[in-house]
Each structure stands twice: as structure tokens, then as C-alpha cells.
Amino acid sequence: MSLSMYRVSVPVFVRGLNVLADLLKKAEAHVEQQGAVPDAILSARLADDMLPLSAQVQRASDTSKLSVERLSGVAAPKFEDNETSFDQLQQRIANTIAYLNTVDAAQFDGSGERVIKLNWGKFQPEFTGEDYLLTFALPNFYFHIATAHGILRNQGVPVGKLDYIGATL
Amino acid sequence: MSLSMYRVSVPVFVRGLNVLADLLKKAEAHVEQQGAVPDAILSARLADDMLPLSAQVQRASDTSKLSVERLSGVAAPKFEDNETSFDQLQQRIANTIAYLNTVDAAQFDGSGERVIKLNWGKFQPEFTGEDYLLTFALPNFYFHIATAHGILRNQGVPVGKLDYIGATL
Numbered sequence: 001m002s003l004s005m006y007r008v009s010v011p012v013f014v015r016g017l018n019v020l021a022d023l024l025k026k027a028e029a030h031v032e033q034q035g036a037v038p039d040a041i042l043s044a045r046l047a048d049d050m051l052p053l054s055a056q057v058q059r060a061s062d063t064s065k066l067s068v069e070r071l072s073g074v075a076a077p078k079f080e081d082n083e084t085s086f087d088q089l090q091q092r093i094a095n096t097i098a099y100l101n102t103v104d105a106a107q108f109d110g111s112g113e114r115v116i117k118l119n120w121g122k123f124q125p126e127f128t129g130e131d132y133l134l135t136f137a138l139p140n141f142y143f144h145i146a147t148a149h150g151i152l153r154n155q156g157v158p159v160g161k162l163d164y165i166g167a168t169l
Numbered sequence: 170m171s172l173s174m175y176r177v178s179v180p181v182f183v184r185g186l187n188v189l190a191d192l193l194k195k196a197e198a199h200v201e202q203q204g205a206v207p208d209a210i211l212s213a214r215l216a217d218d219m220l221p222l223s224a225q226v227q228r229a230s231d232t233s234k235l236s237v238e239r240l241s242g243v244a245a246p247k248f249e250d251n252e253t254s255f256d257q258l259q260q261r262i263a264n265t266i267a268y269l270n271t272v273d274a275a276q277f278d279g280s281g282e283r284v285i286k287l288n289w290g291k292f293q294p295e296f297t298g299e300d301y302l303l304t305f306a307l308p309n310f311y312f313h314i315a316t317a318h319g320i321l322r323n324q325g326v327p328v329g330k331l332d333y334i335g336a337t338l
Contacts, residue, residue, distance in 0.1 A: 002171040003281070003299065012303055046215065047322040049329075112172070123336045130172065134181055136334065142311030143333060149312075150319040153216040160218075164312060165305065167292045 005071060005112050006105035009133055013064035014100050016145050019166045020060055021093045023149060023159055027053075028086040030157045038086055044155050046147065053151045055081075057089045060144035061096040067137035071111040071129050074103045174240060174281050175274035178302055182233035183269050185314050188335045189229055190262045192318060192328055196222075197255040199326045207255055213324050215316065222320045224250075226258045229313035230265040236306035240280040240298050243272045 031038050045052045051059065058081050065076035077099055083089045114129040118136070127136060149164045162168055200207050214221045220228065227250050234245035246268055252258045283298040287305070296305060318333045331337055 002173050003177055003303075004171050007299075008172055008177060008303065012307075015304060016308070046319045047325070050322055120331075120336075123331055123334075125336070130176075134172075134177065135184060138181075138307065139185070139311055139314075139334060142308060143315045143318075143330070145308075146312045146315035147319055150215045150316055153219055154323070156216070161312070162292055165292075165308060167289075167294070 004105060004108065005129065005133060006103075006108040009068060009071060009108070009137070010100050010103060012138070013068065013141060014097050015166060016141060017060065017064060017093050017097050017100075018169055019164060020057060020145055020148060021090055022166075022169055023152060023163055024057070024086055024089055024093075026159050026163065027152050027157045031086075039084075041152070041155055041157070042084070042086070042089075044151050046150055046154060050147070053148055054083060054089060056144045056148040056151065057092065058083065060141060060148070061092050063137060063141045063144060065096050065099055067133065067141070068100055068103055070116050071114065071133065072103050072107040074107055173274060173277065174298065174302060175272075175277040178237060178240060178277070178306070179269050179272060181307070182237065182310060183266050184335060185310060186229065186233060186262050186266050186269075187338055188333060189226060189314055189317060190259055191335075191338055192321060192332055193226070193255055193258055193262075195328050195332065196321050196326045208253075210321070210324055210326070211253070211255070211258075213320050215319055215323060219316070222317055223252060223258060225313045225317040225320065226261065227252065229310060229317070230261050232306060232310045232313060234265050234268055236302065236310070237269055237272055239285050240283065240302065241272050241276040243276055 027041055031041055042054045043052045069076040077095060079092060083092050112128065112130040115126060116129055116132040117126045118124065152159050196210055200210055211223045212221045230248065238245040246264060248261055252261050281297065281299040284295060285298055285301040286295045287293065318328065321328050
């Protein structure tokens with residue numbers, strides 16, 4: 001048996017986005033319990049030249065929906081990156097999952113051989129769909145989930161590896 | 170065309186470990202340039218209850234080699250988690266890659282259906298090999314690479330997303 005391009009992308013992204021939603025729910029509960037302001041967490045980052053938590057969520061959304069768009073050809077919705085609250089970020093995640101769930105396995109036929117070119121500043125790679133998914137889209141996606149988790153831990157939010165791995169979903 | 174369990178694991182892990190080795194090389198160069206002591210970076214962490222950089226490297230090694238052992242049945246080497254220098258961590262990574270490269274695609278035959286049980290404290294999941302790889306092994310592996318990257322950024326080491334994604338390898 002082997003894995004389809006669909007199996008290695010859509011359900012994996014949906015699962016990761018659900019993990020991210022759960023991490024944000026726990027962060028919001030922590031903020032409320034502490035009587036703190038949400039923005040202190042949403043704008044927290046690991047380094048001055050890294051993106052804050054809210055942008056990590058936006059990039060996880062983009063990485064998943066743009067990857068699926070590039071592989072399947074099904075146009076993804078555009079979002080404006082204007083989320084400034086936990087509720088808005090949860091809505092962004094929900095909208096992303098809703099799009100992902102509109103794409104079915106048959107729409108990934110031939111996606112492994114599809115040529116995908118990126119324009120990432122100085123980095124302008126050209127991949128097969130298979131290499132794009134395994135060496136670019138998935139590492140990037142997990143980067144944003146793990147970095148969001150790292151920001152929350154760094155800020156003292158009581159979440160951990162079991163939350164990241166989805167064992168508490 | 171579809172993806173083999175081998176393709177989604179061994180080359181992906183080898184690539185990620187090479188990225189990690191590259192991040193450590195850049196961290197070591199930074200430490201030397203700053204006239205700092207390596208231990209300040211190797212023992213750095215994002216939260217008091219998270220593992221330091223050296224242990225993130227050890228866990229990335231373990232996640233990759235244990236995943237491949239569980240899926241292929243090819244026994245992985247045991248390491249003692251006693252690395253305390255950049256050189257020793259590089260050696261750990263090299264030894265892990267050397268093991269991964271001994272396993273070939275044919276040894277993954279049937280791995281997608283293999284039943285894999287884990288004993289992770291309170292979390293005792295039972296997976297098919299396919300679900301184990303996609304929902305546990307890969308997210309875990311990228312957790313450690315991304316967290317190592319986050320620690321380095323948090324410590325002011327001049328690395329970035331292009332390094333993480335392997336664009337500078």
C-alpha cells in the first residue's frame with residue numbers, strides 16, 4: 001500500500017490546524033484566568049526579527065491552503081491578515097479548514113508530478129509536486145505550529161508536547 | 170503516482186537532520202565569533218520546563234531512528250544522550266543519518282498497515298504505520314527541528330527560515 005498526495009496533505013493540514021485552534025483556546029483561557037490582555041500573547045515572538053503569534057497562525061493558514069491550491073488547482077480563499085483577536089484567529093482557522101474540506105482526493109490526481117515554482121525572494125525553487133509537499137509545504141506548516149507552541153511556552157501558557165501532538169484533542 | 174512509506178520517512182528525516190546539522194554549524198560559528206561559551210547556547214531553552222537545545226537534537230535523532238525502526242523492523246543504534254559539545258552533537262546526527270541510510274525502500278513493505286503501539290506516559294496510542302508516520306512521527310520530528318531553530322533565534326544566532334527550510338544547504 002502507498003500514500004496518496006491527498007492523504008499526506010489535506011488530512012494532515014486539517015489535523016494540524018485543529019491542534020493550533022486547541023493551543024489558542026488554551027492560551028485564551030490562560031489570559032482570562034490571569035486577567036491579562038490578549039494582545040500581550042498575540043503579539044509575542046521568540047526574536048525581534050521573527051513573526052508574532054498572530055502571524056504564525058496566519059502563515060499556518062496560508063501554507064496549508066496555498067499548498068493545497070498549488071497541488072489540486074482548486075482556488076483557495078484569500079484572507080486579509082487583519083486578525084487581531086483570539087476569536088478572529090479561530091475564525092481564520094475555521095475558514096481555512098472549510099476550504100481544505102472542499103477539496104477531494106480525486107482533485108489531487110497527477111499532483112505528484114505537477115511542476116511548482118515559487119518566488120520567495122532570493123529563493124526561487126522549482127519542484128515536482130511530490131518534492132514540494134515533502135520538502136517545503138510540510139516542514140513549513142509544522143514550523144508555524146511548533147513556533148506558535150514555542151511562543152506560548154515562552155510566555156508561560158500551560159500547554160505542552162501532548163497538546164502539540166494532538167493527544168488532547 | 171503515489172508516495173511510498175519509505176519516501177515519506179527516510180529521505181525526509183535525512184533532509185531534516187542535515188538542516189539541523191547546518192543550523193548547529195552556524196550556531197557554533199556565531200558562538201566563536203562572539204567569544205562566548207558553547208554551553209550557553211547548548212543549554213538554552215524556550216521555557217524552564219522545555220528541553221534545551223542539546224536535547225532537542227537528541228530527540229530529533231531519536232524520533233527519526235525510532236520511527237524508522239518501528240516501521241521497517243531494522244534495529245536502530247542506541248545512543249546515550251551524553252553529548253555536551255557541538256562536535257558530539259554533529260557526530261550524533263551523522264550516526265543517525267548513517268543508520269537511516271542502511272534501510273532501503275523494500276524494508277518498508279507492509280509498513281503502512283503495521284500496528285504500532287506507544288507508551289508515552291498517560292498517552293498510549295495504537296496506530297497503523299501510516300497514521301503513526303503522518304500524525305505522530307513527522308509532527309514530532311519537525312517539532313524538534315523548529316524548536317531548535319526557535320531556541321537559536323531566541324538566543325540571537327543569525328539563522329532564519331531559509332536555513333530551516335534547507336534553502337541554504
